[in-house]
Amino acid sequence: MRLRPDDRRAQLLALAVRMFTERAYDDFSMDELARAAGVSKGLLYHYFPSKRALYVEVLRGAAGELLELMQPQPGLPLAEQLRAALLEYMAYVRARAGAYRAMLRGGIGNDPDVAAVAERVRRTIRERILEGLRIPEPAPRLRITITGWVGLVEAASLDWLEHDDLDGERLVDLLVDGLVALLASLQRTSSRRRNG
Numbered sequence: 486m487r488l489r490p491d492d493r494r495a496q497l498l499a500l501a502v503r504m505f506t507e508r509a510y511d512d513f514s515m516d517e518l519a520r521a522a523g524v525s526k527g528l529l530y531h532y533f534p535s536k537r538a539l540y541v542e543v544l545r546g547a548a549g550e551l552l553e554l555m556q557p558q559p560g561l562p563l564a565e566q567l568r569a570a571l572l573e574y575m576a577y578v579r580a581r582a583g584a585y586r587a588m589l590r591g592g593i594g595n596d597p598d599v600a601a602v603a604e605r606v607r608r609t610i611r612e613r614i615l616e617g618l619r620i621p622e623p624a625p626r627l628r629i630t631i632t633g634w635v636g637l638v639e640a641a642s643l644d645w646l647e648h649d650d651l652d653g654e655r656l657v658d659l660l661v662d663g664l665v666a667l668l669a670s671l672q673r674t675s676s677r678r679r680n681g
Contacts, residue, residue, distance in 0.1 A: 494532050497522055501543050506583030510540060537596070540587075544602045547584040551577050552609050563617040564661055570613070571638070571657040578642045579653065586646070589639055607635050614664075630671055634664050 488496060500522050504513055515536050519529045533539035554573040558566050578585045588603050611631050615623055623631070638660055645656055 493524070493528075497524070497529060497532055497539075498542065498546060501539050502546065502584065505540065505543050505587060506581065510536075510587070513540075515539070537598075541596075541598045541602065543584070544588050544599060547581060547588055548602050548606050550581075551585075551588075552606060555610070555613075557613050557617065563614075564665060566617055567614070567664065568657055568661050570610075571660055572654070574638070575642065575645075575653045575657055578646060582646050586643070589643065607632070607639075610635050610638075618668075626671060626675075630667050631664075634660075634667060637663065 500518055515529060519526045554577055555570040558569055614631050645651060
């Protein structure tokens, strides 16, 4: 059966997602993907001009999926919104460990497009936290604090995947408590500077 171009592209992406999560970038073959999809290499290259282009597209899709799962819930207090978003984040990390690792660690060296995918996720998380705080233009100290916390979430989740020795909900609680403590410390420091 002949697929419509959008359906064929989606099929190829879905197969590539599965294959990239099962093996490293260097172990992935466009020939193997073409065989698995039952298409010619020429058709595969029509949709994706290179293995790198396909890989970047897979990572963009994974990042979009992660951000969609972490949509803010405006009716909740910020700490509860954060907890709900992080529960989704950790569920994604667990279910899509290969894609998550690839998004953060690349797999094809220092590729600017791969780095841009990870940075988009970081920036969106940071912006959502600032929206929850109702601070559209943060002072440098707040921006740096939240950026550092996002890095902590990434490092902690990679450690969690590697060691698998802490319950996901406990990790989420630890991370939420960490951000709350950082924000409280930042506020205390700012108050002392104003009053001192």
